[in-house]
Amino acid sequence: MDIQFVLEEEQKDGPFRVKELFTWGEVQNLRRLFITITIELGQQFTGSNMINYYGPVMFQETMNMSRNLSLILGGAMQCTYLVGSAIPVFLMDRYGRRTLLMVCSAGLCLCFVMVSILLSLDREDCAYGATVFIFIFQIFYGVGWLPVPWFYPAELNTTRVRTRMQAIASGWNWMAVFAVVKITPIAFDNIGWRTFVIFAVLNAVFIPMVYFFYPETKGLELEDIPLLFHKGGITGGVFTSKGGRTVTPGQHALEARVDQKVEGTVQQVEHA
Secondary structure, three states: OHHHHHHHHHHOOOOOOHHHHHOOOOOOHHHHHHHHHHHHHHHHOOOHHHHHHHHHHHHHHHOOOOHHHHHHHHHHHHHHHHHHHHOHHHHHHHHOHHHHHHHHHHHHHHHHHHHHHHHHOOOHHHHHHHHHHHHHHHHHHHHOOOOHHHHHHHHHOOOOOHHHHHHHHHHHHHHHHHHHHHHHHHHHHHHOOHHHHHHHHHHHHHHHHHHHHOOOOOOOOHHHHHHHHOOOOOOOOOOOOHHHOOOOOOHHHHHHHHHHHHHHHHHHHHHO
């Protein structure tokens, strides 16, 4: 019944218009669009596809390993990626989207910092140490930045604009993939291990981005989501709310009951 009511309310404005995606107002579609795009860009600029696309090349040319060993490590690295992607099944609804994104961003940053330091020493044993951190990177990525960007925008956006927002998200995601894949070989050829420093900095930047702007959706019902954007402003109260929780689970039902009580009281007074 609540979902049907929401759908009816959204259809009151008539046919969809593109300019709705860029409106602020009570619905705050522009803020939703900002979150939708930035989380997709964040997923790719963690440096994950630098690893996934060029793993064997990276091991062979940047870390001076043999071709056969580089290929074996590249395959093993993807298996680690698979293991990491299974972990959030057990963590997502326990710790929330924001926590996983921020913790994993810190982990990704640390991994690339260590890779940069070890490769800068230009020693064989240090190259193997850097390889260990590449594998750890894959686990961190699989836990946070792999799954969350694909469903978080769908949670935030209303049914009226959800499919269009997801299309925009996918478009930006693949443009970012293209950029990373094209830039990585050039970066490796010109600055070598310093490429990892760039992505370490980007991962560090993602921590405050999530902390200040991304509301927590853990445990919320579909009808609670619009309440995330009622406060307005650039952050929508995320910065000043504990854990980014600007709405409590079931708050829409509580407010509806309060409204009904108020309406009942008013009617009693009018008929008194």
